[in-house]
Amino acid sequence: MNETQRREQLKKIIEESEPISTGVALRYQGETKRVCVYRIPLDFLVYNKYNGRISSRVKAYERLNHELNSENDEDRELIEKLLWESKVERNRKTMEDLVENGQMRHGIVTADGVIIDGNRRASLLNRAYRERDKHKWSPVDVDKCRYFNAIILPQDAGPRDIQQLETTYQMGEDDKLDYNPIEKYLKVRDLTDVGFDIDEIAKMMNESTADIKKWQRTLVLMDEYLETLGYEDMYPMLDRVEDQFLSLSKGLKDWQDRSVLAKANWEYSDADIDDLKVIAFDYIRYEQEGKEFRRICKPGKEGSIFQDRLIWESFRDTHFETMDAIAEESVDEEIAHAHADIDVVDVLRARDSKWKSEISDSFKNNLKYSVRRLDDRMEDAKPKEILKKVRDLLKEIDTEQDSFLNDEGVATLVSEINRMTYRLKRELGQ
Template identity: 30%
Template structure:
C-alpha cells in the first residue's frame, strides 16, 4: 500500500499542514508532515536499537521474525522496544499523553518506520489504553528513497545518532549495527558511517575494532551472531580494553592466545568488574609474571572449554559456569598471583626510578641559574640541597649495611 496514494485517498493518511526538515544524501529540504493510522505502519526490524532482541527472537523460534503477520510482527517488536529501555519509554509515553507527539517521525511510503519506533510504540500503547485508533505524525519519503537500503541506513544513522541521540543505544546494539552494516555486509563504508553519525575516523575505528572482537567472542562461545548473548554479558566494556592490551604483546601467536584467554575470562567473570580484571593481561605483559600467568590462565581456559561442551553458550549455561566455584577459582588464582608478582616488581623498581628521577631533576639546575637569585633564595636552595645530601647519605649507609 502507498501511504501517499491509497492512504490519502482512504482518509487513513491526513496532512497536518506542517513541514519538517530532513537531510537525504547531504541535501536538506522540507517534508510535509502527515497523521498516519498506526495500523498502516510497521517497525523496522533492521533498526540497530533492537538488533540484539531480533537475534534473540530468531534464535529461539523456527520461523524468522519477518514471516509473521503484520499485527503479530508489530506486537513482537513493540515488546522488544519496551524491554530495551522501559524507564525512558515510560517518560516519553507520559510526555505524549500530556502534550501530544512533539517530534515527527520518518516513514517510507510502504509504511516502514525509519525514525520514531519508540514514539510509535508510545502512541500505540496510549491508543489501546483509550480504546482509540492511534495516529502517528511523520514525514513520508518517496519510493526512490525507500528502495535503496544504503540511503535508508544512512538516513537512520543521521537522524538517530548524528542529529540528536535522545535515548542512547545499548552499546552492544550499536556494535551490532557497525558489524552488520560496515564489516559484514559492507552496506556503508567507515567514512560514510562517520559522516552520518558525526564521529571522527579514529572514533569509527574504535567501534569497528570492538565490533570485530564482539563477533570473535561469540565464535569463542560457539554462538556466532547470537548478539543477545553479547548484550546479556555486557561485553562492550571489556572489549574496549582489548586493543590497548594486545599492543603489549609482540608475536601474532601471543596476541591470539591472550585474546582467547580474555574471552574465557569474560565468560567466567572471576571478579565483578571484568573490565578492570582483564587489565591484568596488560600489567603482566613483559614482566616476570607473564609466563606463569599465561600458563595458569591456559589451564583454567582448558577446563572452561571442556565444561562448555559442543553446544552454543546461552545465558543459562553462562550462569551455571559462573556458579562453578572450582572453575572460577582457577581464573581468580591466576589473576591474584599475577597482580602480586607485578606489585612486587613495581615495589622493587620504585627506588631505582625515584633515585634516577631525583638525579635528573638536579641536573636541570644549571650554575648560571643561581646567579640571578637573591640571597634569601640562594639560602633556601642550599638548605634543600643539604637535606638531599643528608637523605642520600642515609640511603647509602642503608645500602652498605645490606652489602
C-alpha cells in the same frame, strides 16, 4: 496489510489528505529538502525490526528461532515487547505523555510503510490504545494514539538512503545515549555493508573517524568471542563488557604491531598472542573489570602480565590447568534442557553464572598473584621489601588444614624454600 496495500494507502494519504505540517526540513540524498508531515493510521505501518534500539536482541532471536516478519502478528508483538523492555520506566512515562499531550515529534516512514525513525513512539502509541481500558483513559485522549505523525519518503528511497536517515535521526542525536552500547557497533557494520565509508559513517553518527575504526576492529573481536563460546549472533551477551573489549582490542593491536616491544622482556610469537586472546576472552566471560583486566593484556604505565615471560607463562599454565578441569554442557544441551518460556539470553547468562562460580577462586587468585609478582618486578623492589612480603605470606599459611599435612606437593615446596633460605643465609655470612 501487505506491502502493496500499505504503499497504496500512503500514496492516497499524500494525494488526498491535508498535511499537518509543511516545510519541514529533511536531509535527504545529500541536500536539505522541505517536506510535509502526515497523520497516518498506525494500521498502515510496520516496525523496522532492525531498529537501533533492539537490533542486537532481534539478531539473537533470529539466530535460534526464525527470521522476524513485521507483518506477522506474533512477530509484531515480539518486536513491541523488545522495544518496551529496552527502557521500561522511560517508556511508561513517554506513553503517559503521548496520551496526555499527543505526539510532539514526527517520525519518518518509507513509501511502503516501514517506520525508519519513531519505532519506539509508534509502539507506545499502539500500546496506549490497546491498554486504554486498563488505564481508564478517556476515549478523547486516547483516540489520537491510533495515528502516527510522520514524513513519508519518496518511492525512490533505497537501502543507503534509509540507513543514512535512520542513523542520522537516531544515533546521531542527543538521545543516542539511550541506546544499548552494542547497537552502535552493529550499526557501523550495517552502514559499511551498504557501502558507506569511514568518513561518511563518522559524520552520520556524529563521531570521530578514529572511533568508527576502533568500533569496526572491536566488533570483529566481539564476533570471535561469541563464536568461541558457541554464542554466535547472541549480542546481548556483550551488554556489560564493552570496556573490556575495547581494552583487549587496543592491547592486541599493540602487541601484534610490535609497537610496544620495548615493554616486553621476551620475543613473543603470534601463538603467544593467541594464548593471550583466549585467556582474555575467559576473563571477559568472568566479567573481570577495569584496571585488573587491563593488567592482563594492555601495555601501559602499570604494566601487563604478558610483558614478563616468566610471570606470563606461570599465569598462562595455571589458567589452562583450571580451564581443563572444568566440564560444561554444550550450548545446545543447555538450551534444550531449559523451559520453553525462558529467554535464551537468560539461559546463556545462567550458564555463564554457573561457570563463573566454578572458576572464580582460581581466576581471582591467579590474577592477583601474577599482578603482585609483576608489581614487584616493575618496582625493582629492594630485597628487604621482598623478604617482608614472603615472610607475611608464610605467616598466612594455615598449618591445621588437611591439605597442608597430607599434600606431598606442600612438603616439596617447604624443602625448596628451606634450601633457598639456607642459600640466602650463606650469602649473608650466617
